[in-house]
Amino acid sequence: MTTLYQQSIPVLVKYLKNLSFMLQKGAKLPYQVQSCSNTAKFLASRLGAQNIPTFEDDEQTFEQLQARITRTIEVLEGVDPEVINGKENEEIIMESKMGNFRFTGQRYVSEYVIPNFHFHLTSAYCIMRTQGVPLGAFDYLKDVFEKV
DSSP states (O other), X not given: OOOHHHHHHHHHHHHHHHHHHHHHXXXXXXXXXXXXXXXXXXXXXXXXXXXXXXXXXXXXXXXXXXXXXXHHHHHHHTSOHHHHTTOTXXXXXXEETTEEEEEEHHHIIIIIIHHHHHHXXXXXXXXXXXXXXXXXXXXXXXXXXXXX
């Protein structure tokens, strides 16, 4: 059975790396990068990981955005799987500007984190495509396929 950790942290790391790769071909997109980063970090924090840093959301340059992605990947790769696993049925309260929302750990990962992360990743992809950046599906899905 796939664990909550396997369903979340490695998937987010993989797609943050893909976002970094796509940014190398395109333009800076601060809000989309910051949103992907925050969604991923908040997952770790809300599921019990300690010492997850807060980033200021003030990146403007390409280099700053790439550094933000790198820092987020480092945070996620530092999360102990045992902190995440076993939280499938634990209550998670997500505080937001729109109010507080209740989830189980499993619902939080599968119904909020993964879709919200991909929403912002897809938005970044679409913005870059609209700006003429030569991206295709294999840029978005980089390292997803296992050649046989």
